[in-house]
Amino acid sequence: VDNGSGDDSLDVLAAHLPELRALAGRRPGVGGADVEIVNAGVNDGFGAGVMAGASDLREGALVLLNNDATVREGFLDALLAPLGDPMVGATTALILLAGRYREARDGEAVALSGNGPTRWVRLSDDEARAGLGTILVNSTGNVVDGAGNGQDRDWLCLASELDAPAEVFGICGGACAIRSDAWEEVGGIRTDLFMYYEDTDLSYKLHEAGYSVRFVREAVVDHEHAASSDATSPMFTRVNARNRLIVAAEHAAWSVVANALARSIVRAAREGFHGPAAHGIAQGIAAIPTALRRRHARRTRRGGAHLR
Template sequence: MHPAEHRDLQPRGGDPDPRAGDRPAAAGGAARPRGRPPPAATGRLATGRGTRFRGRVSVDASVIVVSWNARELTLRCLDSLLAQNHEVGFEVVVVDNGSTDGSVEALRLRRDARLIELGHNTGFACAVNAGIRATSTPVVVLLNNDATADPDFVRTITAPLLADADAERGGPRLGATTGRVQLSGAFEPAAPTDPAALVSAAGKRWVRVDAGAGVTLLNSTGNEVTVSGNGRDRDWLAPSDGPGAPADVFGFNGGCAALRRLALDDVGLLDETLFVYYEDSELSWRLRRGGWSVRHVDEARTVHDHAASSGERSTVFLDNNERNRLSVALMHAPWPVVGRGTARAAGRALLGPDRRRRLLVLRDVAARLPGSLRRRRAVDRAARVPRQVVARYLVPDGGTR
């Protein structure tokens, strides 16, 4: 990682922290976007190469969509943004992570989005950071490319941030908002032996069925972390017709959120060493330690094809999920949380299936340990809020739904 790019990842006052064993991530900052948008653009939807609507409004938000080999899903996502009820001026920036399925060629033809081509798969965090660096709006919106946004999504997810002037005056500071994500399709209870089942935190098993034949379920109402350091979606697999979730939540979901640029300038961007998964949990820790709050906005809604781009049972998912869970705990969590998480991971590696793969993950975590501890010390030096205060948001490992 080049020094100039590395500074973006540091909390205020933090020292650069070389990380042993990190995979290269410089490509996220090496992208050459096609120029920043002007402070105002003709039309309610500002675009990189054209406009679609009359009228002159300011561009208050940049919607960043990361693309990687999911052409039709990405185009569907962009169509849902084009159909927004435009009460907020916003631009759309697609960051492509080296797609080889024709996504880039199709995206080059779109006039409702600006395209940044990274050339190869740099990881989710690197791609998002490239989009953030290429924009200058006060609010950045993150939307998964395998999701569709309700017509009022951009307005509702950004409204609390655009209306909250306290952050500028040094008062109580809202750093991020996180929306309500519903899983696509319908579900019914699954058999205990069904390998395709999705499992809730409480152990309930669900399987997708033909539309209309089952119930609809939630994917997320924000991010939470357990007492063993496990980052997860709040309300994962809860019925979607239940009561609205509380507004106060530990962190944001990285595929359905809005971030205040002032907060990012304060605590840093996504951690590119994580490559994929747990980037939102890690940044949520830094926001909370920096005195920034996170709020769930139930009216900001998307529908998500869960793990459509990466595959939940793929080696990419399993390795990065397990590695980053421990690395983020080492960076931020109280030591008892680190101990429980490490003991749990070691037990699974020694006694569970897939022993060799799990042991290699633990070896990688150990190789990253010096960098993780340097990050921990840097965050501690810059923090406004003690770790134990933020740790009050930790939840039990099990669940109730």
Template sequence: MPANAAQNPGHRVRTTVVVVTWRGADHIVACLDALAAQERPHRILLVDNASDDGTARLVAAHPAKPQVLRLPRNTGYAGAIAAALPLVETELMAWLNDDAVPDPAWLARLEDVLGSAAAAGSRLDRADGSVQSLGVRLTGDGYGADAREARVFGFCGGAAVLRTDVLRAVGGVPADFFCYYEDTDTAWRLRLAGHEIATVPDARVAHRHGASTRPGSPDFHRWNERNRLLTLLRCAPAAIAARELARFAAITALLPLRADVPDAPNFRVPLRCRVLVDVLVRMPATVRARREITRRSRVGRRQVWRTWAGRTARPEGATVDR
């Protein structure tokens, strides 16, 4: 069955698949080919973050004929998903990385298993077929890390489906995160609002991890550390958020006195100072967002933390594998 909704007027279309791309010429065709082969009809909304590498030409020529939202600048994954949300008219909204290739049954399995949950995550596989992620787990220091067990705190934003009305009701997507933690922050807000998040290991996606964001780069570490702190300040118990912000600042201040500093970008004082400045500049907006999240909440922050946060903290500066 062809997946393009226009070719299936007799079938109910439940999902708009939002694909975010930036300089995705090397892999966007494979992603769109996989969507065209889906067993379940859907709409495709491709958000192009001002690509300048021929991506737009490849998308325009593809037989899937996705709706395209071309942004004037690169707003990152979070900004692109936020820009797409007002355009989604279907019951469900799927998030999909442009370097992801879903199995033909991927969307059907997500839709069928979602049930009463607000979101459902997929199984992301590495090139060798091993599991990269079944979702996001919450560590004892508030990082969102890849989970490889079915009981997860949240979905991995690289391939998931969410109820559109619920996503809007909990405040949408934090566009200014740019990249990373938009999924963990959304999972926090869904949990606080009393919603469930499902995991669908049979909904499989081959994922070229980090094709656009270069995990391990200084930008990756800045986004990762900054957005973890912002997520905690927005969503976590106040004591946890304050503890982690103070801990990050204290480690930064003591790094020049240490003789055993690891040679990694997230242990470089200038990068960490930039993270702290970014967080402080955003503090007024973050406090306002926290108040709004509190207003929408049906479950206490401490209860969510006690239920989902890991007992063992990760080493300072460790990174997620997404």
């Protein structure tokens, strides 16, 4: 799926289409496999791109893979295998950060950081080829904290020390698979968030429908983190602040909704109610009534079933 790219992506894809189709046709156990380019023509966001690709879904599962991710051997078979269990609605891959990393030194500005004190700097390609540094985990699925923040489980953990359980709250939309019947039952992925939190919203809907989500360690992806979007940009900050409130109001426990709202207001106040975060929070608060109506409608359709 091409979301209205402004470069030569479509021409490059078209040039490689015969090769891609030949590879798909040679895949063992897959009869009639094909490769199709979907030109959305406009960038309406991540969810809209996914829905464009899934608009004529006839296969048993839908696999999502970001354009800044590269799969390793055996990825597809491993990712699809657990979907044979009818209670497993989706699987999520082991996403590793591309390249190798070392701990940052004092004063180094370009570094990745997480919940712990360690900051990481990516090594050069030559250093990585020499086997220096370490491989870091990007995601083993999605988790949500008590303030409604959706985040990658095991972010920046050492890949060599990873001990992640198969059970996880949600998928990471960058590399995951969803059963077609589960996809249809929950109505696919939402398109109104533009980007970020769509996978969290979908994970909530899968749980509400009675499905579980499984982390598959053997399905490995290398991800160029933030290659498609700048995690420090004003848009990232605004959209994240907005969508966290919307998704929490629609799905999370009331204590989480209250905590998300309170923390958002405090954050906006600290920034003088100016800037991208405050703008996003204002948009999120304005959208809460609609989110609550959607929450009530979904609960009513399921006969008052408990929302997890």
